[in-house]
Amino acid sequence: xxxxxxxxxxxxxxxxxxxxxxxxxxxxxxxxxxxxxxxxxxxxxxxxxxxxxxxxxxxxxxxxxxxxxxxxxxxxxxxxxxxxxxxxxxxxxxxxxxxxxxxxxxxxxxxxxxxxxxxxxxxxxxxxxxxxxxxxxxxxxxxxxxxxxxxxxxxxxxxxxxxxxxxxxxxxxxxxxxxxxxxxxxxxxxxxxxxxxxxxxxxxxxxxxxxxxxxxxxxxxxxxxxxxxxxxxxxxxxxxxxxxxxxxxxxxxxxxxxxxxxxxxxxxxxxxxxxxxxxxxxxxxxxxxxxxxxxxxxxxxxxxxxxxxxxxxxxxxxxxxxxxxxxxxxxxxxxx
Amino acid sequence: xxxxxxxxxxxxxxxxxxxxxxxxxxxxxxxxxxxxxxxxxxxxxxxxxxxxxxxxxxxxxxxxxxxxxxxxxxxxxxxxxxxxxxxxxxxxxxxxxxxxxxxxxxxxxxxxxxxxxxxxxxxxxxxxxxxxxxxxxxxxxxxxxxxxxxxxxxxxxxxxxxxxxxxxxxxxxxxxxxxxxxxxxxxxxxxxxxxxxxxxxxxxxxxxxxxxxxxxxxxxxxxxxxxxxxxxxxxxxxxxxxxxxxxxxxxxxxxxxxxxxxxxxxx
Amino acid sequence: xxxxxxxxxxxxxxxxxxxxxxxxxxxxxxxxxxxxxxxxxxxxxxxxxxxxxxxxxxxxxxxxxxxxxxxxxxxxxxxxxxxxxxxxxxxxxxxxxxxxxxxxxxxxxxxxxxxxxxxxxxxxxxxxxxxxxxxxxxxxxxxxxxxxxxxxxxxxxxxxxxxxxxxxxxxxxxxxxxxxxxxxxxxxxxxxxxxxxxxxxxxxxxxxxxxxxxxxxxxxxxxxxxxxxxxxxxxxxxxxxxxxxxxxxxxxxxxxxxxxxxxxxxxxxxxxxxxxxxxxxxxx
Numbered sequence: 001x002x003x004x005x006x007x008x009x010x011x012x013x014x015x016x017x018x019x020x021x022x023x024x025x026x027x028x029x030x031x032x033x034x035x036x037x038x039x040x041x042x043x044x045x046x047x048x049x050x051x052x053x054x055x056x057x058x059x060x061x062x063x064x065x066x067x068x069x070x071x072x073x074x075x076x077x078x079x080x081x082x083x084x085x086x087x088x089x090x091x092x093x094x095x096x097x098x099x100x101x102x103x104x105x106x107x108x109x110x111x112x113x114x115x116x117x118x119x120x121x122x123x124x125x126x127x128x129x130x131x132x133x134x135x136x137x138x139x140x141x142x143x144x145x146x147x148x149x150x151x152x153x154x155x156x157x158x159x160x161x162x163x164x165x166x167x168x169x170x171x172x173x174x175x176x177x178x179x180x181x182x183x184x185x186x187x188x189x190x191x192x193x194x195x196x197x198x199x200x201x202x203x204x205x206x207x208x209x210x211x212x213x214x215x216x217x218x219x220x221x222x223x224x225x226x227x228x229x230x231x232x233x234x235x236x237x238x239x240x241x242x243x244x245x246x247x248x249x250x251x252x253x254x255x256x257x258x259x260x261x262x263x264x265x266x267x268x269x270x271x272x273x274x275x276x277x278x279x280x281x282x283x284x285x286x287x288x289x290x291x292x293x294x295x296x297x298x299x300x301x302x303x304x305x306x307x308x309x310x311x312x313x314x315x316x317x318x319x320x321x322x323x324x325x326x327x328x329x330x331x332x333x334x335x336x
Numbered sequence: 337x338x339x340x341x342x343x344x345x346x347x348x349x350x351x352x353x354x355x356x357x358x359x360x361x362x363x364x365x366x367x368x369x370x371x372x373x374x375x376x377x378x379x380x381x382x383x384x385x386x387x388x389x390x391x392x393x394x395x396x397x398x399x400x401x402x403x404x405x406x407x408x409x410x411x412x413x414x415x416x417x418x419x420x421x422x423x424x425x426x427x428x429x430x431x432x433x434x435x436x437x438x439x440x441x442x443x444x445x446x447x448x449x450x451x452x453x454x455x456x457x458x459x460x461x462x463x464x465x466x467x468x469x470x471x472x473x474x475x476x477x478x479x480x481x482x483x484x485x486x487x488x489x490x491x492x493x494x495x496x497x498x499x500x501x502x503x504x505x506x507x508x509x510x511x512x513x514x515x516x517x518x519x520x521x522x523x524x525x526x527x528x529x530x531x532x533x534x535x536x537x538x539x540x541x542x543x544x545x546x547x548x549x550x551x552x553x554x555x556x557x558x559x560x561x562x563x564x565x566x567x568x569x570x571x572x573x574x575x576x577x578x579x580x581x582x583x584x585x586x587x588x589x590x591x592x593x594x595x596x597x598x599x600x601x602x603x
Numbered sequence: 604x605x606x607x608x609x610x611x612x613x614x615x616x617x618x619x620x621x622x623x624x625x626x627x628x629x630x631x632x633x634x635x636x637x638x639x640x641x642x643x644x645x646x647x648x649x650x651x652x653x654x655x656x657x658x659x660x661x662x663x664x665x666x667x668x669x670x671x672x673x674x675x676x677x678x679x680x681x682x683x684x685x686x687x688x689x690x691x692x693x694x695x696x697x698x699x700x701x702x703x704x705x706x707x708x709x710x711x712x713x714x715x716x717x718x719x720x721x722x723x724x725x726x727x728x729x730x731x732x733x734x735x736x737x738x739x740x741x742x743x744x745x746x747x748x749x750x751x752x753x754x755x756x757x758x759x760x761x762x763x764x765x766x767x768x769x770x771x772x773x774x775x776x777x778x779x780x781x782x783x784x785x786x787x788x789x790x791x792x793x794x795x796x797x798x799x800x801x802x803x804x805x806x807x808x809x810x811x812x813x814x815x816x817x818x819x820x821x822x823x824x825x826x827x828x829x830x831x832x833x834x835x836x837x838x839x840x841x842x843x844x845x846x847x848x849x850x851x852x853x854x855x856x857x858x859x860x861x862x863x864x865x866x867x868x869x870x871x872x873x874x875x876x877x878x879x880x881x882x883x884x885x886x887x
Contacts, residue, residue: 051519194547194586221519224591266523274527278520
């Protein structure tokens with residue numbers, strides 16, 4: 001995978017500009033996304049990394065328009081050139097068919113009383129009018145693509161007979177059957193063993209490159225995102241706070257939160273004396289303080305940070321949301 | 337050369353077979369007093385069963401366990417026996433959302449543990465001790481009076497750790513204690529665990545699939561696969577120079593900058 | 604996806620417009636309060652003697668003196684309804700009370716002790732479930748004769764297995780949670796764990812089940828009275844009144860059956876609604 005040669009294309013497949021989302025709770029509207037702007041080009045993989053309350057899952061749902069009831073979205077959400085927010089009915093369904101969504105827990109998204117074959121061919125047969133026999137053939141082929149042996153046997157099995165890793169492969173195959181342009185993967189490997197995770201990631205990667213798909217990969221694991229995606233976006237309290245090429249994010253992150261996140265993770269090759277702790281805890285968008293949402297926990301915070309709301313701006317081959325970005329030197333992370 | 341004090345936990349030839357299926361096979365390891373041992377493995381490795389055997393929840397079909405010098409292979413039968421064992425070994429679970437009684441406040445949970453193991457300490461002494469333990473794990477007064485439903489994952493884990501400490505325990509078995517926590521909270525809890533070990537001399541049996549966490553928190557490591565130990569030794573050594581193929585595979589599967597996932601297995 | 608699920612959940616809860624919910628709750632509580640009041644003090648509150656016949660005025664329409672008119676014997680329908688509350692509610696209450704207590708204890712024991720206790724209980728409940736409640740009630744009536752005793756025992760027996768079944772599966776799920784395991788490791792005795800930790804956490808379920816059963820019981824009792832097996836006429840009882848009012852319906856005077864039926868429905872709905880609220884609020 002030659003990361004350096006992939007550049008966001010001129011007409012990105014996914015484009016989010018100043019997207020905000022609120023959910024109605026009782027009488028009030030509670031923000032869940034405050035300001036999200038990002039782009040993904042065809043064939044590109046973007047990782048979205050964040051902790052609880054960061055809004056990473058919500059962002060994916062906004063792209064797919066799989067939103068809970070009583071949600072309002074403002075800003076521009078464009079997929080394959082079309083404004084997603086204004087869609088409804090048939091055009092919405094067509095839009096959704098452009099996307100494949102892979103969730104964290106495959107068991108929760110497959111009907112346990114139908115066979116794998118039924119699950120995989122459902123859309124083909126019911127929506128696209130493909131004949132069942134042919135649909136099953138395509139399904140078997142797709143299963144082969146993701147490395148499932150004896151696909152005919154698997155098609156006749158039920159979800160509970162398959163392991164988590166196998167089910168996730170089935171999900172990927174199903175998604176690919178729909179011939180999507182975009183794949184949204186929301187923590188697809190969190191519930192899997194690390195060796196299985198490795199396999200599933202490899203499959204996703206291969207499929208993406210073969211079909212030139214755009215991949216949005218959501219995870220809490222910064223290392224995983226950096227390893228799998230060309231670019232990584234870091235979210236905090238409902239905002240994108242940084243985007244950067246994955247290779248650069250470990251050593252050259254430009255947002256204090258990203259740096260802190262990198263420092264808080266233990267490393268495989270070295271036992272640190274003490275992990276760098278970010279004081280406090282991740283904040284939900286509704287609880288964000290005035291000014292910069294991260295400033296109460298930030299080691300570089302100054303008075304101005306509590307007053308001025310930083311804007312996401314291009315900086316150093318990426319984007320950063322921090323008013324002090326020019327001032328903050330890049331001290332080498334001490335514990336490395 | 338060997339220390340006069342016996343290891344806090346000594347497991348020899350542990351085995352468990354259920355309905356003809358071997359879950360655990362010939363597992364042996366020691367944990368020195370104040371030591372920290374990682375048990376690493378994926379699903380089906382048997383690591384959780386080993387933990388259950390040590391805490392007395394399941395009976396081993398082979399092998400022996402010695403806790404703090406005393407033979408404790410048979411599972412506990414009576415509540416009194418369980419209580420006696422509980423003073424020696426406690427369990428901290430992975431899921432901070434289901435490991436606490438949702439109806440008890442943090443202070444009630446810790447107090448209950450104290451009452452079971454603290455003899456007949458009166459109320460005021462107990463309350464002071466609850467505060468003491470809460471301070472050790474970093475729980476505020478307000479959090480002490482809260483039910484789990486109102487606290488975050490990290491805070492709930494602190495309660496779980498406090499509950500284990502209340503029993504004045506010698507060995508704590510932690511089953512993926514930080515896997516469900518945010519990264520920044522993970523760091524806090526890992527630092528806390530380190531501090532506690534240093535300050536109280538408690539030993540850890542740390543079950544985890546996360547090799548980086550294991551590197552940070554443990555001195556020794558045991559790698560399990562399909563019920564057997566495939567490699568063991570000092571954590572630093574095993575992770576830096578793995579000799580077993582499976583250990584190598586595990587190590588290579590860890591995402592790192594510059595990592596390329598490889599497709600090798602077909603299922 | 605933690606944020607997601609939390610968000611969706613809170614949205615779902617709030618989506619129910621608060622106002623409508625509270626009105627219904629208050630109406631239900633009110634209905635229940637009235638019903639209980641009547642059950643306790645019925646005879647004191649009735650405007651007329653429920654057994655006072657007045658054949659000349661049989662089937663008279665409602666008047667100022669007789670708000671709901673008179674039945675086939677000229678008796679005041681309203682008074683009979685009021686006095687009948689006691690008879691109509693006592694039976695179901697006793698049945699539910701007994702079924703809940705026995706059912707909970709047995710379910711807890713089965714789920715906790717596992718092994719042969721559990722299998723034995725399951726088999727026994729399966730056998731008992733094979734007998735429909737009404738059949739048991741008929742059998743009981745033939746043994747104990749007419750009156751409340753027979754049906755009460757029969758329905759109690761009939762409801763216990765259902766309760767056990769439902770509670771047991773719920774308890775098993777709760778028991779598998781880590782915190783119960785933690786208490787086991789801590790050395791707490793099974794009895795203490797069940798009492799202090801398991802039971803309080805299944806209480807919402809128990810309450811929900813109790814309210815459901817109350818509804819069934821009321822209807823079953825009414826059916827039994829309707830069949831002439833339980834409370835006998837001329838004792839005022841809602842079920843009996845539905846039965847004896849049949850002729851009135853055919854003749855064009857439906858008030859007795861309707862009113863009695865409406866009382867049954869009102870109480871059953873109220874109990875269900877209140878039970879649901881209690882259960883929801885207790886959800887940790």
